[in-house]
Amino acid sequence: MPFIGDRYYMNPLFGAAVERSRVGDDVLPDEDSDSSGLHVELLAAQKQLQQPHSKTPPQTQEHKAEVGYGETSGLVPEKIAGAPAKSSAYDRRMWDENSARHLQEARTHIMDISERNPGVHRAKPDQSTISQAVWSDSMHAAANSIGSLPGKHFFIRQQGVGYQQPPKRLGWGQGKPIRTYGPFRNVGGGDVPKGNHTFIDIYNH
Amino acid sequence: MFPREITLSLTSTITKRTVLHVVLIVLLAPFAVAQGASLNHAGQPTLEREVRQLGLSGNDDFADVKKLARTPVASARLLVSQLHVLEHPERTVVGEGDAQVEHVLWSIMALRYITGGKDFCAPTAWISGSTYEEGIRSYWLHFSSKSCVRFFAVWPSRGRTYIAPEDAQKRIIAKWKRWFATEGTSFHYKPLRNPKPEQWLE
Numbered sequence: 001m002p003f004i005g006d007r008y009y010m011n012p013l014f015g016a017a018v019e020r021s022r023v024g025d026d027v028l029p030d031e032d033s034d035s036s037g038l039h040v041e042l043l044a045a046q047k048q049l050q051q052p053h054s055k056t057p058p059q060t061q062e063h064k065a066e067v068g069y070g071e072t073s074g075l076v077p078e079k080i081a082g083a084p085a086k087s088s089a090y091d092r093r094m095w096d097e098n099s100a101r102h103l104q105e106a107r108t109h110i111m112d113i114s115e116r117n118p119g120v121h122r123a124k125p126d127q128s129t130i131s132q133a134v135w136s137d138s139m140h141a142a143a144n145s146i147g148s149l150p151g152k153h154f155f156i157r158q159q160g161v162g163y164q165q166p167p168k169r170l171g172w173g174q175g176k177p178i179r180t181y182g183p184f185r186n187v188g189g190g191d192v193p194k195g196n197h198t199f200i201d202i203y204n205h
Numbered sequence: 206m207f208p209r210e211i212t213l214s215l216t217s218t219i220t221k222r223t224v225l226h227v228v229l230i231v232l233l234a235p236f237a238v239a240q241g242a243s244l245n246h247a248g249q250p251t252l253e254r255e256v257r258q259l260g261l262s263g264n265d266d267f268a269d270v271k272k273l274a275r276t277p278v279a280s281a282r283l284l285v286s287q288l289h290v291l292e293h294p295e296r297t298v299v300g301e302g303d304a305q306v307e308h309v310l311w312s313i314m315a316l317r318y319i320t321g322g323k324d325f326c327a328p329t330a331w332i333s334g335s336t337y338e339e340g341i342r343s344y345w346l347h348f349s350s351k352s353c354v355r356f357f358a359v360w361p362s363r364g365r366t367y368i369a370p371e372d373a374q375k376r377i378i379a380k381w382k383r384w385f386a387t388e389g390t391s392f393h394y395k396p397l398r399n400p401k402p403e404q405w406l407e
Contacts, residue, residue, distance in 0.1 A: 071362055110362075119361045119403050121344065153402075156362050163300040166364040169310065171267070171406050189337050191363045 054143035061142045063122075067114045068107040068138030070123035071156070073131070074188015075198060077103050089187045090130055099184065106181035106200045107141035112149040113202070151178055151202040158186060159197035177201035252276060256283040259315060260307030270311075274319040277394035281319060285385045287312040288378045294368035297338065302366065310366070313356050316381065317405040321395040325384075326353035327376035329369065342367045359407040 054061050076089045077099035087094045114120045125131035153172050157164050166173040182199035186192050255272060258264045273280035291306055298306060317324050326349065333343035345358035345367045354369045356377045369377065397404055 117361075117403075119348075119359075119407055121341070121360060121362070154362050155364065163364050166361065167300045167366075169266070169301070169307070169314075169406060170359065170361060170364065171402050189341075191341065191360070191365060 055146050056143060061139060061145075064111040064114065064142035064145050065135065065138040066122035066124060067111050067120045068141050069125060069135055070121035071110055071154075072103070072107055072138075072200075073123070073125075073134045074186050074192070075103060075156075075184045076187055077184060078196070079185075089185060090133065102181050103184055104137065104141045106184075107138060108144045109149045109151070109179070109181070109202060110154050110200070111142055111145035112147050113151050113154055115147045117152050151204055153203040153205075155201045155203065156192050157199055157201065158193040158195045159183065159199055161193040161195060165201075172205050173201070173203045175203075175205075177203050249279075252279055253283060256280065256287060256312070256315075257308075259287075260309075260311035261304055262301075266311050270315045270318050271396075273315055274394075274396035277319045277396070278390055278392075281316060281385055281389055281392075281394075284312045284316050284319075285381050285389075288381055290371050290374045290378065291368050292371075294370055294374065295342075296368075297342065298366035298368065300364050306368075310357055314405050317397075318400070319394055319396050320392065322397055322400070322404050323384075324355065325377045325380040326350055326355045327369075327373040327380065328353050329373040331370035331372070361402070361407060 056064065077095040079087070079094045080096050083094040092100075110120070125135040153166075155166050155173050155177075168174060179202040180199050181202075183196065184198045184200075185196045186194050186198040188194075192198060252273070255269045259266055259269060273284070288309060291309055301307060302310065313324075333339040341360065345360055346354040346369055348358055349355060354373045356369050356374060358367050358369075359365070360367070368374070400406075
């Protein structure tokens with residue numbers, strides 16, 4: 001049941017919480033205009049998330065969600081065809097369903113890799129609605145992370161802009177990736193160039 | 206032949222052979238010394254060249270580091286001598302850095318490799334600001350320890366390298382120099398075997 005109230009949600013519990021708290025806006029509020037009522041519901045949704053569907057214990061799930069959040073919080077799925085150019089990057093009605101699913105799979109994959117390779121950026125969200133939404137997505141992805149997906153490294157790139165593989169000095173990622181997720185849109189921090197062709201490459205060595 | 210004659214003849218033969226050996230040694234010694242000097246002369250510049258080329262564009266750094274591990278004491282001495290403070294450490298190295306930066310980073314990585322993973326960190330007076338980039342830099346530099354920073358740190362999934370503040374760089378270089386001065390020649394060098402990137406490259 002990924003669509004709730006005409007919007008796509010990877011996490012139905014989170015989606016239901018958002019839709020219940022919606023006051024008529026078409027898009028999620030900006031980071032600065034948080035709603036405390038929504039926040040309470042989001043936290044409630046997160047607690048529920050950890051219960052029946054998770055394949056990992058709650059503490060492990062949160063530990064892994066920190067990886068998904070720290071490494072991919074700036075990424076959103078592709079827009080559907082015909083989406084208005086001005087629509088918010090966080091408007092889930094405008095997210096392409098396949099792209100949204102792939103982004104969640106990619107998050108699960110890098111969480112699996114983090115079990116074998118500790119060199120990952122972990123972070124927790126602030127109280128803003130968008131941060132909480134991405135955190136919720138990360139928690140959902142973490143629920144599926146059981147360490148079974150292959151690879152030891154991952155690299156995030158913007159196709160055609162900047163580095164397309166890690167520097168030679170790192171000693172890995174100089175060949176062909178074993179799997180590539182994307183394209184996604186990078187609307188976040190400057191560590192990866194912003195753009196609509198963001199890919200996550202998985203490497204064995 | 207009487208016994209006395211036999212004795213004299215043997216003594217004469219031994220004397221002649223001894224003299225011959227001495228003459229040969231005297232005649233050949235300069236060539237041997239010259240040859241030895243030539244080998245030493247050729248070996249040391251090769252080692253120096255390999256160390257100086259570390260991190261330069263097009264150089265096979267991984268192969269050179271393995272070669273350096275064969276002569277660890279001489280290599281460590283040269284590698285420590287290459288360390289110097291990198292200016293403008295607040296600038297993130299995206300992908301490959303310039304030759305000077307890459308050379309110092311490779312010197313540190315080579316030291317880690319030939320010593321079996323030895324490394325130093327140091328405290329810094331630097332306090333990160335509130336910007337995203339500074340927060341990330343602090344996160345990675347403190348990745349191994351909250352109380353001290355390593356000479357450099359890498360965000361693997363972004364290929365971004367963060368350099369320690371200058372005060373920490375100075376302290377870390379001093380630690381390497383002190384270590385070599387006190388333990389460098391007696392240290393039990395055991396190069397890393399099939400190391401993980403985080404053991405020496407990150």
